[in-house]
Each structure stands twice: as structure tokens, then as C-alpha cells.
Amino acid sequence: xKNRTEIDDTGGLxxxxxxxxxxxxxxxxxxxxxxxTDPYRVWVSEIMLQQTRVETVIPYYERFMARxxxxxxxxxxxxxxxxxxxxGLGYYSRARNLQKAARTIMAKYxxxxxxxxxxxxxxxxxxxxxxxxxxxxxxxxxxxxVDGNVLRVIARLTGCKENVSDPKIKDEIRGMxxxxxxxxxxxxxxxxxxxxxxxxxxxxxxxxCAACPVADLCGAYRSGTQTAxxxxxxxxxxxxxxxxxxxxxxxxxxxVRKRAADVLLGELWEFPNAEGNLTVKQARSVMAQxxxxxxxLVPGIRYKxxxxxxxxETTSFAVTCENMAAAFxxxxxxxxxxxMALPSAFxxxxxxx
Ligand code: SF4
Numbered sequence: 001x002k003n004r005t006e007i008d009d010t011g012g013l014x015x016x017x018x019x020x021x022x023x024x025x026x027x028x029x030x031x032x033x034x035x036x037t038d039p040y041r042v043w044v045s046e047i048m049l050q051q052t053r054v055e056t057v058i059p060y061y062e063r064f065m066a067r068x069x070x071x072x073x074x075x076x077x078x079x080x081x082x083x084x085x086x087x088g089l090g091y092y093s094r095a096r097n098l099q100k101a102a103r104t105i106m107a108k109y110x111x112x113x114x115x116x117x118x119x120x121x122x123x124x125x126x127x128x129x130x131x132x133x134x135x136x137x138x139x140x141x142x143x144x145x146v147d148g149n150v151l152r153v154i155a156r157l158t159g160c161k162e163n164v165s166d167p168k169i170k171d172e173i174r175g176m177x178x179x180x181x182x183x184x185x186x187x188x189x190x191x192x193x194x195x196x197x198x199x200x201x202x203x204x205x206x207x208x209c210a211a212c213p214v215a216d217l218c219g220a221y222r223s224g225t226q227t228a229x230x231x232x233x234x235x236x237x238x239x240x241x242x243x244x245x246x247x248x249x250x251x252x253x254x255x256v257r258k259r260a261a262d263v264l265l266g267e268l269w270e271f272p273n274a275e276g277n278l279t280v281k282q283a284r285s286v287m288a289q290x291x292x293x294x295x296x297l298v299p300g301i302r303y304k305x306x307x308x309x310x311x312x313e314t315t316s317f318a319v320t321c322e323n324m325a326a327a328f329x330x331x332x333x334x335x336x337x338x339x340m341a342l343p344s345a346f347x348x349x350x351x352x353x
Contacts, residue, residue, distance in 0.1 A: 097125025159219025
């Protein structure tokens with residue numbers, strides 16, 4: 001990396017270790033997954049926290065741990081229950097990979113979480129960041145865990161003006177950190193960097209430099225470039241898709257179906273829907289193809305759901321049906337709410353029933 005001069009002037013990146021550890025001792029938040037260093041607890045928390053805020057994760061984590069307290073119970077649960085526990089967290093492949101990895105741990109390691117970094121990294125759904133977090137926090141190995149928070153902190157400290165989304169820069173930051181890891185307190189150092197990124201060296205606007213334990217070592221702080229760093233590649237605008245959702249009811253029963261495996265939200269439940277924001281006439285034509293005879297059709301709510309790369313602009317129709325068309329599974333509202341995983345993109349419609 002070309003822009004390491006600021007931190008190099010102050011004795012190298014290693015000089016951040018003592019003040020960060022000291023700061024972490026006093027300022028670590030008492031998070032549920034920090035109660036001990038059981039790798040199962042740390043692993044589940046790290047997977048849940050990917051793309052999801054701490055406040056959102058807490059109730060999910062509590063519920064998950066109450067129902068599936070260890071690797072064995074996770075490996076043995078059925079997928080519907082697992083996805084129900086994950087309902088609303090999004091990125092459902094994370095839950096499926098958790099279970100695949102739990103089954104691997106049971107089959108290959110006799111239920112004992114592997115301690116070796118390479119073995120941890122080889123588990124389904126575990127990348128370099130999560131493997132580093134588990135290896136350092138649970139097994140005291142000096143392996144960095146570099147996610148967006150840590151990239152931001154190190155880029156600012158070193159005054160790095162290169163694109164941190166570039167895998168080469170990320171590797172370089174990981175290498176710089178590996179060189180300075182304190183072997184006797186690897187887990188605390190990992191968590192101190194995460195904590196600084198989450199509570200002080202914040203994204204989007206000015207970080208809280210006045211509260212920062214390493215401000216006097218920080219290149220971005222000294223040059224006033226905190227908001228310009230980290231440099232990131234420009235995001236491509238989200239693709240917009242229009243959909244029409246059909247809330248088909250026959251007595252107390254509601255129509256649902258499973259999504260295809262190879263699409264967004266694959267193999268999760270959904271309300272029947274069609275591409276485009278349909279007119280009444282178009283909606284009737286689609287329902288005829290499904291074998292639905294409608295007694296009444298009323299326009300329902302509109303809802304916009306934002307995924308990472310796509311936005312769904314959805315309209316809906318509430319439809320009273322004469323028959324339970326064979327194309328769908330018909331369930332009660334209670335069954336759907338209690339036992340079936342309905343993604344957030346469809347849940348607002350359930351509330352209108
Ligand atoms: Fe981040 Fe400011 Fe601390 Fe630098 S001084 S690491 S920009 S919070």
C-alpha cells in the first residue's frame with residue numbers, strides 16, 4: 001500500500017496494540033455472545049452479524065440459542081424450523097450453510113469444533129473474516145479478522161487512499177495486521193478492532209475521534225481526511241423490478257408456494273406473484289392461468305423491498321377465491337405465521353390479511 005506514511009511515522013501500526021487493548025478492557029459492550037468463548041456461540045453470532053446490525057441480531061440470537069444451543073442440535077434440526085428461526089434476518093443461505101457446517105463438524109470432527117484455521121476456513125459459509133474471528137477469539141490464534149469495520153479503521157489509521165474493496169488492498173491490510181497481532185491476547189485484539197469500528201470509528205460522516213484511543217496515531221485524523229477514507233469503488237445502482245402479489249383466500253385458507261431453488265430467496269415460501277405491476281384485467285388473466293376462480297378482487301397495499309442489488313416495487317390484490325387451486329399450498333394464517341419461513345419481502349402483505 002502506498003499511503004502508510006502517517007502510521008509509519010508514529011512507530012508503525014504495532015503502536016496501536018497497547019492503547020486499543022487498554023481501551024477495549026474498559027469499553028467492551030456486554031454482548032450476549034461475549035459471555036464466553038464457546039466457538040459455537042461466537043460462530044453463530046458472527047454469521048448473524050454479517051450484513052445485520054447488532055440491535056437486530058440480539059433477539060434472533062437469543063431465540064436461536066434457546067432452540068438450538070449447540071452444534072448437534074443445529075445439525076439435527078429440520079430445515080423448516082431453522083429457516084423459521086432465521087425469518088426476517090435475510091440472506092437465508094447463511095442459515096443453510098450454518099447447518100451444512102454443523103453437519104460437517106458432527107461427521108468429520110465428532111462434534112468438536114475444529115481449532116485449526118485452515119479447517120475452520122474449509123467449513124461451509126465460513127470465509128477468511130469469520131475463520132479469523134473464531135480462531136483468534138475462541139482459540140487464541142494470532143489470525144486477523146478483517147471485515148468492513150476493520151478495513152475502515154486500518155485505512156483511516158494508515159491514511160490509505162486506495163480502494164479498500166480491492167482484494168489486493170484487503171490482503172495487504174490483513175498482512176499488516178497479522179504482523180502485529182499480540183499472541184497472548186489475540187481474541188481481545190480482534191474484538192478491540194471490531195469494537196472501535198462499531199462504536200467510535202463510525203462510517204458515513206465524521207467518526208468520534210475525540211473518544212478514540214488511537215487518535216494520536218491516526219493518519220486520517222491528523223490530515224482531516226476521516227470522511228474521505230476509506231475510498232470505495234462506486235456502487236452500481238440497484239436494479240428495479242416490479243411485481244404483483246396475490247393474497248388468495250378461500251375461507252380461512254391462504255395460498256402460498258415455494259420459490260424455485262435457483263432464484264433470490266430460493267426455496268422459501270411466498271405468496272403467488274407475477275412480474276410487473278398488473279392491472280385488474282391482467283391480474284384476472286394470470287389467475288385464470290393458475291386455475292383460480294375469483295369471487296372478489298380488491299387492490300391491496302404497495303410495498304417496496306430493498307435487497308443488496310435489487311429493489312422490488314410491489315403492488316398487490318386481495319382476492320376471495322371460489323376454489324383452492326391445485327397450483328398452491330393452502331394454509332391458515334396461524335400456520336403460516338408460526339411454522340413457515342416467509343421472507344421480509346412478503347411479510348407486510350401477511351399483516352393485511
Ligand atoms: Fe477513526 Fe478518528 Fe480514531 Fe482515526 S482518530 S481511528 S478516524 S475514530
